[in-house]
Amino acid sequence: MKNRPDLSSLEFKLHAEELAHLSVPLRIAMAVKHWVAKGLLRADDQLPSSRQLALRLKVARESVEIAYSQLEAEGYLLRRMGSGSFISATAIPQLSGASAVRRRSGPLAVTPVQVLSHRGEAIHSGGGVVDQPVVRPFVAGVPDLRSFPVDIWKKIYSQVLRETGSRALQAGDPAGEAQLRRNIAHHIALQRGVHCSEAQVIVLTSSQQALALTATMLFDEGDAFAIENPCYHGARRAYEANGLKLVPVPVDDNGLRTEILTQLAPARGVYITPSHQYPTGSTLSLERRQALLAWAYENSAWIIEDDYDSEFHYDGHPTSSVQGLDPHERTIYVGTFSKSMFPSLRIGYMVVPLKLVQPMATARTLMDGHCSVIHQLTLSRFIEDGHFSKHVRKMRSVYRARRDAFVFEFAKHLEGTATVTVPKGGLQAACQVADSRSEQAWINMARDQDIDLPRLSRLYIGTPQQFGWLAGFAAYTPDEIRLALIKLKETWRQQRRR
Numbered sequence: 001m002k003n004r005p006d007l008s009s010l011e012f013k014l015h016a017e018e019l020a021h022l023s024v025p026l027r028i029a030m031a032v033k034h035w036v037a038k039g040l041l042r043a044d045d046q047l048p049s050s051r052q053l054a055l056r057l058k059v060a061r062e063s064v065e066i067a068y069s070q071l072e073a074e075g076y077l078l079r080r081m082g083s084g085s086f087i088s089a090t091a092i093p094q095l096s097g098a099s100a101v102r103r104r105s106g107p108l109a110v111t112p113v114q115v116l117s118h119r120g121e122a123i124h125s126g127g128g129v130v131d132q133p134v135v136r137p138f139v140a141g142v143p144d145l146r147s148f149p150v151d152i153w154k155k156i157y158s159q160v161l162r163e164t165g166s167r168a169l170q171a172g173d174p175a176g177e178a179q180l181r182r183n184i185a186h187h188i189a190l191q192r193g194v195h196c197s198e199a200q201v202i203v204l205t206s207s208q209q210a211l212a213l214t215a216t217m218l219f220d221e222g223d224a225f226a227i228e229n230p231c232y233h234g235a236r237r238a239y240e241a242n243g244l245k246l247v248p249v250p251v252d253d254n255g256l257r258t259e260i261l262t263q264l265a266p267a268r269g270v271y272i273t274p275s276h277q278y279p280t281g282s283t284l285s286l287e288r289r290q291a292l293l294a295w296a297y298e299n300s301a302w303i304i305e306d307d308y309d310s311e312f313h314y315d316g317h318p319t320s321s322v323q324g325l326d327p328h329e330r331t332i333y334v335g336t337f338s339k340s341m342f343p344s345l346r347i348g349y350m351v352v353p354l355k356l357v358q359p360m361a362t363a364r365t366l367m368d369g370h371c372s373v374i375h376q377l378t379l380s381r382f383i384e385d386g387h388f389s390k391h392v393r394k395m396r397s398v399y400r401a402r403r404d405a406f407v408f409e410f411a412k413h414l415e416g417t418a419t420v421t422v423p424k425g426g427l428q429a430a431c432q433v434a435d436s437r438s439e440q441a442w443i444n445m446a447r448d449q450d451i452d453l454p455r456l457s458r459l460y461i462g463t464p465q466q467f468g469w470l471a472g473f474a475a476y477t478p479d480e481i482r483l484a485l486i487k488l489k490e491t492w493r494q495q496r497r498r
């Protein structure tokens, strides 16, 4: 007979003060891991169904579903359709000999040494934000690297090395190389209506680093911080990891619902993706941009504007930045070259008011010091010589065709199974299904075919309002898209016949 653990210590852990700032799913996941670490759960032990546990803990069933999915993704749980959720053997700490035998024997039980701080444990159980190194349909957020002009990049790289000699091999400025800062300032002024001088641009390894820096330098632990719901998980993790109290604000077809934000107790900041909301794809309306700016000014709050993929807008022009409308310098503008160039380049940037440049650059010296100088100089020349604009223009039309192919083939092969929201831009499309059961069923079915359907519901804080996937289309040719969708159709038909 399977061991079914008593739930009382899980309840206790769920309400523990040190976890109070975390979301319910994260608290459940951490409580289960705590049990595993303490030896109170062992391989093959069965957890209650999500419905039973939700009733017992008085939380939404979706929260338990999200926690279980997270535990499954991290290898703690095995979920077997129709029979339940079981602790996986790989989750159990490897204790040797006698200790392993005594692990479950009450007062004598061996308590594993507490390795991580509470903050460390929260960061670890949050799962971080891992870019998939494998590119296969429909991993989201990945640009097409097969189309990158590697030869031009190589040529410029060698030129820069030749011209600058050992200078390109030395340590760099924590705020970035001057010529790259200048080229970025020029580019975003022209393309995104950002108002800044080059001195306000700080070159970083990624937008993720910008989020981490804003989290540590602008806010204190326990500060209320508003965030779009659903939300980019990298942003959520960055602010959670710094102990901010996240205040989810719903989004609709016009972006973040500012009328709700302004009614809530004042937050110290807000994270937004106004040009192309992640993951719904909506655009923040002008009226709401103005309401948001007024709110930030009145509350002395910061707006963190993540403009992660606005180079790729397919229908008309993208709206220009919120930063460009802000007369009061309350907006931090964040951008990245991960999508427009390639993810391993590790170059992103943020634009901050002048008074924040030095403090941010100093904080950055405690992280990684600076970005690779040779890569910054190569990128700077790549932009200056017009290759960047040319590449973006080319990829915009490639991605537009792939988006259209995805929407067309989806309608042809999977009509009626899910609804695709046609994105106006970006590298992925949100596809909705009715509930968490079908979301899970599709994800499992796809996984058997080596297809990734990144889960939509996990991007919600609290009860998910939508289920489905955020399917990446940009990195796959129309043929690859079609074949993957046909595979899905066939598996779906076989399942229905059973």
Ligand SMILES: Cc1ncc(COP(=O)(O)O)c(C=O)c1O
Residues within 6 Å of the ligand: 141, 205, 206, 207, 208, 209, 232, 234, 273, 278, 306, 308, 335, 336, 337, 338, 343, 347, 348
């Ligand atoms: C909304 C959003 N912001 C930022 C990023 C990541 O950019 P970076 O690689 O520069 O951290 C992503 C990546 O998918 C994203 O979706």
